[in-house]
Amino acid sequence: MTNIEVKTRVKQYQIKIMINSLHHLGTLVTKVWCARQVAVVTDTNVGPYYAKLVTDELTAAGFKVRVMTVPAGEESKSWSQVQSLINQLSAAHFSRSDGVLALGGGVVGDLAGFVASIYMRGIALIQVPTSLLAQVDSSVGGKTAIDLPTGKNLVGSFYQPDLVVIDPAILVTLPPRMLAEGYGEIVKCAALVGGDFWQSLHQITSVAAILPAAPDLIAASVAFKARVVMADEHEQGQRQLLNFGHTIGHAVELLADGQLMHGEAVAIGLVQVCRLFAAHGLAPTSLTSTLKARLMAVGLPTELPPIAPQAVVAVMQHDKKVHGAALTWVYLSAVGQPHLYPIAVKDLATWMGDLWSVS
Amino acid sequence: MTNIEVKTRVKQYQIKIMINSLHHLGTLVTKVWCARQVAVVTDTNVGPYYAKLVTDELTAAGFKVRVMTVPAGEESKSWSQVQSLINQLSAAHFSRSDGVLALGGGVVGDLAGFVASIYMRGIALIQVPTSLLAQVDSSVGGKTAIDLPTGKNLVGSFYQPDLVVIDPAILVTLPPRMLAEGYGEIVKCAALVGGDFWQSLHQITSVAAILPAAPDLIAASVAFKARVVMADEHEQGQRQLLNFGHTIGHAVELLADGQLMHGEAVAIGLVQVCRLFAAHGLAPTSLTSTLKARLMAVGLPTELPPIAPQAVVAVMQHDKKVHGAALTWVYLSAVGQPHLYPIAVKDLATWMGDLWSVS
Incomplete structure (x- = not known):
């Protein structure tokens, strides 16, 4: 135990x-x-x-x-x-x-x-x-x-x-789709932590590989999350890192109207936020494909469904993570190297525009 | 200020x-x-x-x-x-x-x-x-x-x-009735604190006397309440003392179906709990009349309205203050000397019966 x-x-x-x-x-x-x-x-x-x-x-x-x-x-x-x-x-x-x-x-x-x-x-x-x-x-x-x-x-x-x-x-x-969904959250944690935890994901090459590894993967994810929560119970600082992939993810989930599970939407959010920050020169392009490979191994979606960019931006403006006039994003400069990045709500549409032009 | x-x-x-x-x-x-x-x-x-x-x-x-x-x-x-x-x-x-x-x-x-x-x-x-x-x-x-x-x-x-x-x-x-209602809560605090605070209430011989004394009475009540809350934020110990008069008060308020204001019901509760504990030999009889005099000075009710004892007991059994199988009462052995007193819910009816037999 x-x-x-x-x-x-x-x-x-x-x-x-x-x-x-x-x-x-x-x-x-x-x-x-x-x-x-x-x-x-x-x-x-x-x-x-x-x-x-x-x-x-x-x-x-x-x-x-x-x-x-x-x-x-x-x-x-x-x-x-x-x-x-x-x-x-x-x-x-x-x-x-x-x-x-x-x-x-x-x-x-x-x-x-x-x-x-x-x-x-x-x-x-x-x-x-x-x-x-x-x-x-x-x-x-x-x-x-x-x-x-x-x-x-x-x-x-x-x-x-x-x-x-x-x-x-x-x-x-659990149905395989729900196993994959939960694994998406594990990928998120491992990408934030890096090191051995991230390396251990290379053994997960299919949904079937998740079950035997589950006790260790859960323990590593929960231990990480508990550390972050203890440092910042009410989400005013470090805990915001756990929102990695969720800014786009939440919006995509809402707009998919039940067609995407939460973890699937977050998987899309993880890859797209990496792509967005790479387009802005703040993250290496290789990170996007690295993350995408881990998620695709279990069949998780990573590409945006056909939804209007304006709709995504409109939903984001109502995100709980909006503090005053800014929305705080989480991005990685490398696996295990997360950062917070606030963007003014009024600049969101322009900033997000790059996402659709590069994808 | x-x-x-x-x-x-x-x-x-x-x-x-x-x-x-x-x-x-x-x-x-x-x-x-x-x-x-x-x-x-x-x-x-x-x-x-x-x-x-x-x-x-x-x-x-x-x-x-x-x-x-x-x-x-x-x-x-x-x-x-x-x-x-x-x-x-x-x-x-x-x-x-x-x-x-x-x-x-x-x-x-x-x-x-x-x-x-x-x-x-x-x-x-x-x-x-x-x-x-x-x-x-x-x-x-x-x-x-x-x-x-x-x-x-x-x-x-x-x-x-x-x-x-x-x-x-x-x-x-504020209408006079609401001033009197709030004053009932001040009497409760002063009875729990005792000393100068309690003595200062002797100047309040009518509703009109409340207004000029209000800043001092509010400050004394709030300071007391703040002390208690700081010591016991989630009402697991000392804070329960603030429920003085509320056990009977809440039940009477609910059963009066809008005819009694909260502070009026608590005024009744304060006097009746003193009477009840006096009947059980845990408080001096004089305390009941002392408290009653302070409350009646501003026209607050202190006697039970004509409601069935069983109804009062039934409501109390659903009181938030029921912990497990016991309801914790607050009584005074003297002004400024409050105590907690748990009574098993199953014994409530018998215990409360004395209230109607002595009043």
Whole structure:
């Protein structure tokens, strides 16, 4: 088992990465929670596979479990699901001493985390991410969120869990497309870190190669992310580096209207931001092809879909990462050498124009 | 001007108490905020009096102001108002670098504070409380909330403002009933603190006597509350003392269905909790009449309205202050001598029964 310790200003907790950890969940949870009611929030995809195992584990450990299932998919990151879950907690008389366990991918983690953060001004939370993307990404850092029609993750909170349990064994039930998606996030982390982590990706020449390497790749990604988050909990400095590939990625994801998964959009964003900064002379051209090769090895998309440049720019102007009149980009001058680069919102269209002229 | 410094784990800010501080709001705000968009959230009672002054002050200081008005009254602490305000912020392209200024009583402070805490995972907040109750109570401590049909303040966050500006001069526009309500909260603080603060209340023999004493009474109450909050930001220990009178108060308020103001319900709660603990031999009987005299001097109610004991108990079982199977009460063994006292939820009905038998 890999244990990664996260210390924030308000909380200290562990991320446990272990094959079959789900089969020891009761024991793991009793180390951080005394007996209480637990709302296991899951979705219609994950629930049928693991809700019973989790319920049995927690019940055997003395917890009173109530499973709350939301429809699978990004649409559940909505006000109506927040209200529905909160009404269920209230109807079941959940008190401040009870807890929420998020069992699912990023959507469930974001939604259940947000609900836990605002019900009675915050009740205890444990994250059990079940997708590769959620295991390497959204379960670490305390970000919770729901979407608005005007953009993703526009409402949410920073809220740290008491424990994160990651079981790489359950990735076998993931469709290949979702494995590849999560791997895109691992490529992002490795490109930011460089060194051995980056070198280790050369063994991943297909989606099938991800599974056996998953425990190590997850541990390396999570350890990196935990380091960054500890240094900058509220995303005012270094943590912005984690947005590498997300500026274009978020916009492309929104405009693709459900046709691209988050990790796929980020894969496109990673390659395109490298290309953009290469066009501006701030990054070597070779970096674009290097990154592209790693992502294409598992079949991830790297080229922009046919969308109007103006539409991408318009979406970016509404990005949460806009601070005042500037949008802060992340680029690499080499693998392992990330930098922040603010661009005035009014100059975005001109600056981005180069992207379409060179691609 | 009285300056009270509040230091929490995540933020340090000042509470400024000064006659006519609203006329210097621009200058005060520029000390904590650089130029940005500001959403002034107010309600249909307060807006007509002060929204223009606040807008002029902020505009002259270089801020871009947008006034957002909600209907006056507790009903605005609702999901629909949260969504409406967030949609307005999003439509106006508010970014993480912009801010919310809450201009109003407790409802506006709770609602606008909650919105500020979740929009883009938290944007800057300034509290300008305009009712006496909000000035002494809800603007200090970082509690934000909305209500659910099942209870008050069941959804919310702990979110600290960058600044709190209190102008006792604007209390002249308050109806006497609201002045008395806020004074009830001052009596609560003074009873917890004791000493000179408590003694100073003997000069308040009518509602009219509140206004000239307001700056000192507010300063003493806020200083006390700030001390407690600094020691226990997330209400796990000492901060629970501030719930003195609220256990019965909240239940009575809910059951009175809008007929009692919050401070009136708390006044009843203060006297009844003293009576209850006296009946159980934990407090002197004289304390009940002492407290009652201070509250009745300004016409506050102190006796239970005709409601069924079972109803009060049923509501209490759903109180946020229920931890596991116990509800933690606050009682005084003497003025200035508060204590916490947990009672098992299953014993509440029996324990409370004494209240009706002795009153």
